[in-house]
Amino acid sequence: MTVLFTALGGIYFLLVFFFRNSISFNRNRLSRKRKELAPIINNFLFHNENATVEEQKDYIGLKISIRDSLKKPVFRKILSEILLDLQKDVGGETKKRLHHLYLELDLHVDAYKKLKSWRWQIVSQGILELTQMQVDDSYGFIKKFINDKRGIIRKQAELAIVSLRTEGIDYFLDTTRYAISEWQQLKLMEVLRHREHFRPPYFKSWLISRNHDVVLFALRLIKYYNQSDAAVAIIELVKHKDERIRAEAITCIKEFCLINALHLLKSIFWKSNIATKIEILDTISALGTEFDVNFLQKVKHKEASFLVRNKAIAAINAILPNTILPVHNLLDTTKLQEKPTAKDDHIDIAREIYDIGLKSIEVTFDEIKEIPEDHQKNDTNLPIGLTEAKLEKPSILFEIDNGTDFKNQSTKGAKDLGAKDMDFQNIYFEMGLTEKAKFIETFAHISSEEDIPTLEHIIEHEEDAELKFQVFKILKELRSETLAENHTDKETSISETQIDPEHSIFHALMMYASDIDAKHILIKEMGEVGDEKEIPLLDGLLLNNNKTIQKLAAKSKNQILQRASQAKPMVIDDENTDRTDFRPITIDTVTQQKPALDEKQFTSQVSLEQTHSDHTEDGTTTVLLPLELCFLYGELGVRSQKQEHPFLEIDFELADEFYKNQS
Amino acid sequence: MNKRKILLAEDDEMLGSLLTYWLEKEGYDVALKSNGQEVKKYLEIEMPDTIISDIMMPYLSGIELVDFVRNDLKSNLPILLISAASNDENILNAFELGANDFLSKPISPPELLVRVARVMNQMTV
Numbered sequence: 001m002t003v004l005f006t007a008l009g010g011i012y013f014l015l016v017f018f019f020r021n022s023i024s025f026n027r028n029r030l031s032r033k034r035k036e037l038a039p040i041i042n043n044f045l046f047h048n049e050n051a052t053v054e055e056q057k058d059y060i061g062l063k064i065s066i067r068d069s070l071k072k073p074v075f076r077k078i079l080s081e082i083l084l085d086l087q088k089d090v091g092g093e094t095k096k097r098l099h100h101l102y103l104e105l106d107l108h109v110d111a112y113k114k115l116k117s118w119r120w121q122i123v124s125q126g127i128l129e130l131t132q133m134q135v136d137d138s139y140g141f142i143k144k145f146i147n148d149k150r151g152i153i154r155k156q157a158e159l160a161i162v163s164l165r166t167e168g169i170d171y172f173l174d175t176t177r178y179a180i181s182e183w184q185q186l187k188l189m190e191v192l193r194h195r196e197h198f199r200p201p202y203f204k205s206w207l208i209s210r211n212h213d214v215v216l217f218a219l220r221l222i223k224y225y226n227q228s229d230a231a232v233a234i235i236e237l238v239k240h241k242d243e244r245i246r247a248e249a250i251t252c253i254k255e256f257c258l259i260n261a262l263h264l265l266k267s268i269f270w271k272s273n274i275a276t277k278i279e280i281l282d283t284i285s286a287l288g289t290e291f292d293v294n295f296l297q298k299v300k301h302k303e304a305s306f307l308v309r310n311k312a313i314a315a316i317n318a319i320l321p322n323t324i325l326p327v328h329n330l331l332d333t334t335k336l337q338e339k340p341t342a343k344d345d346h347i348d349i350a351r352e353i354y355d356i357g358l359k360s361i362e363v364t365f366d367e368i369k370e371i372p373e374d375h376q377k378n379d380t381n382l383p384i385g386l387t388e389a390k391l392e393k394p395s396i397l398f399e400i401d402n403g404t405d406f407k408n409q410s411t412k413g414a415k416d417l418g419a420k421d422m423d424f425q426n427i428y429f430e431m432g433l434t435e436k437a438k439f440i441e442t443f444a445h446i447s448s449e450e451d452i453p454t455l456e457h458i459i460e461h462e463e464d465a466e467l468k469f470q471v472f473k474i475l476k477e478l479r480s481e482t483l484a485e486n487h488t489d490k491e492t493s494i495s496e497t498q499i500d501p502e503h504s505i506f507h508a509l510m511m512y513a514s515d516i517d518a519k520h521i522l523i524k525e526m527g528e529v530g531d532e533k534e535i536p537l538l539d540g541l542l543l544n545n546n547k548t549i550q551k552l553a554a555k556s557k558n559q560i561l562q563r564a565s566q567a568k569p570m571v572i573d574d575e576n577t578d579r580t581d582f583r584p585i586t587i588d589t590v591t592q593q594k595p596a597l598d599e600k601q602f603t604s605q606v607s608l609e610q611t612h613s614d615h616t617e618d619g620t621t622t623v624l625l626p627l628e629l630c631f632l633y634g635e636l637g638v639r640s641q642k643q644e645h646p647f648l649e650i651d652f653e654l655a656d657e658f659y660k661n662q663s
Numbered sequence: 664m665n666k667r668k669i670l671l672a673e674d675d676e677m678l679g680s681l682l683t684y685w686l687e688k689e690g691y692d693v694a695l696k697s698n699g700q701e702v703k704k705y706l707e708i709e710m711p712d713t714i715i716s717d718i719m720m721p722y723l724s725g726i727e728l729v730d731f732v733r734n735d736l737k738s739n740l741p742i743l744l745i746s747a748a749s750n751d752e753n754i755l756n757a758f759e760l761g762a763n764d765f766l767s768k769p770i771s772p773p774e775l776l777v778r779v780a781r782v783m784n785q786m787t788v
Contacts, residue, residue: 038680091769
């Protein structure tokens with residue numbers, strides 16, 4: 001056994017020695033041949049027909065000698081290798097000359113022979129040589145390998161035909177039946193990129209191919225060559241069953257800014273995988289408008305994947321910057337806030353005024369002086385205005401110094417109106433007319449749904465019709481906003497689940513509205529002629545940064561809802577209805593409290609409203625009564641007698657004008 | 664008139680020969696060396712007007728050659744580097760060490776000639 005293993009070891013070392021030497025010998029021989037052939041090749045490459053006679057003689061001598069050498073296959077092989085190596089290192093005109101020399105020496109014939117080999121590596125090598133040396137005539141031979149079952153040959157052939165002729169890419173995309181790997185696609189694109197004077201065909205023709213990889217590759221080429229004429233086909237491909245194609249089509253949509261595809265993207269969103277969903281959200285964030293925010297909000301709430309939710313949030317912020325801000329793990333700044341000192345109270349007060357939106361009130365020194373003395377004496381209850389004494393001593397203006405703001409004091413619900421709220425209401429009713437007007441103007445900016453009871457209280461007790469009307473307008477807006485919030489947040493309303501903003505005929509018009517005025521007109525028109533289909537769109541507009549648009553949207557939405565409620569009257573169950581829900585003011589709610597107008601006037605209103613009344617089960621009459629009319633009629637002394645009087649058609653704008661003139 | 668000397672460091676015989684042919688045709692005196700050791704030996708004996716070197720060379724890379732010329736020989740003779748791999752880091756490194764120009768393969772001989780002439784003129788100025 002020892003002898004056997006020693007013998008085997010010896011044979012092994014001998015074989016290693018033999019092969020090592022053989023490789024080394026071949027390398028040295030090649031090196032020597034290279035050195036020998038280098039000047040010959042240089043002469044061939046840079047031979048000039050205008051050269052001197054001596055140079056011409058040398059050239060002819062070289063040609064004769066090399067022709068003899070070319071009869072030896074080994075020499076041909078070495079020469080081929082040298083030329084193939086060299087063509088990688090040189091460019092420009094030298095490379096072209098090299099290709100020409102390769103053909104001139106008939107070395108391409110050897111490459112053709114390789115194509116007939118049964119061994120895949122030889123065939124592949126033959127294709128590679130012909131491609132590298134740009135043998136144009138080999139195109140016809142190589143294209144037969146496009147659908148070869150041997151993968152390496154097929155891939156080499158694909159690169160070859162794309163590289164050799166311009167129409168190669170057309171032939172390849174037309175005929176290939178096999179998958180095209182991602183790497184192969186990159187290599188093919190690289191070949192196309194380096195082709196000189198390449199005019200890309202219209203790749204949209206291959207978007208209808210049955211080979212999914214061809215479609216995918218065509219999409220990538222369309223994107224690369226910016227062939228936006230394929231827009232329609234690209235949008236159609238968003239519906240493709242293959243996720244890869246769908247994802248690629250979405251990236252094309254983003255690339256070409258095909259905003260009309262957004263609706264389709266949203267419709268396929270819920271059936272897509274996470275990668276595609278992220279791609280869709282990415283596209284919406286790039287192309288979307290405020291009308292798409294509703295959809296993104298829905299994704300944010302309903303989507304299970306954290307990645308997708310995050311992307312939706314990013315998209316919302318991309319469309320409407322700073323809409324969603326960090327809320328978790330933040331320090332409680334109210335605790336960190338330093339208590340104001342007596343020294344800088346006046347600064348804090350000014351800042352507080354600014355914060356709560358009272359900056360619109362211009363309090364001049366003269367006005368301060370005009371404040372009645374009895375107000376100045378009452379330190380804690382001074383409503384508006386700062387005396388010099390107040391600047392020195394805190395505890396003014398709704399007890400700001402006590403750490404409670406005006407809003408919190410004044411906006412508790414009617415059910416739990418506390419002592420402070422009552423104080424506030426007392427303060428209000430102690431104000432002069434001008435102060436009240438300023439107060440209401442400010443209140444319009446800062447009020448929230450919690451202020452509704454306070455506003456109702458003011459309406460009840462305010463004697464001045466103009467102020468009452470102003471307060472009523474605020475109340476009405478608050479109610480419409482509350483209703484809008486309920487539509488978006490609480491119930492699964494029609495607007496969210498069944499109707500998209502795009503269903504509104506105004507959607508497209510809004511998208512292409514050139515300026516803000518056009519948008520205003522459109523929103524007003526929605527209120528005039530729109531129906532429930534416009535509500536999701538208006539909901540979207542309620543989130544708009546522009547306050548005018550928000551207000552107009554709220555107004556229009558209210559108009560639509562009013563129309564809808566008139567068509568199908570709402571029955572309100574007071575016990576079961578949340579206070580924050582929208583409910584129209586009824587004669588019950590008004591008459592149960594102290595009416596601002598006398599009972600006779602109300603009776604006349606009720607007679608007008610009979611057609612819009614509804615009877616509940618317990619027999620009480622629930623009558624819809626627009627309060628504007630109460631105020632208007634009360635102020636004007638007008639009493640409508642006939643039921644057929646079209647009071648709903650009264651233009652309330654006239655009332656505004658009237659009050660302006662009066663003031 | 665003395666011919667300007669160029670040291671060409673290129674390990675590929677064929678490319679070296681081709682470039683030598685072109686440069687000589689243009690009127691330069693070219694010394695072709697195929698590895699770093701030969702280059703070092705040559706530089707110890709003689710100083711060329713310009714060095715053209717491949718970055719990827721046995722025994723001594725083009726970047727090491729720049730370092731050797733600038734720091735060991737304390738010479739500011741123009742150095743032009745050529746390489747197949749246009750690795751940004753390599754190129755930046757070479758320029759930081761004091762290379763004058765860089766050319767990536769495939770090389771167009773006319774372009775090489777223009778660049779060589781330019782770096783030589785810069786040094787003369």
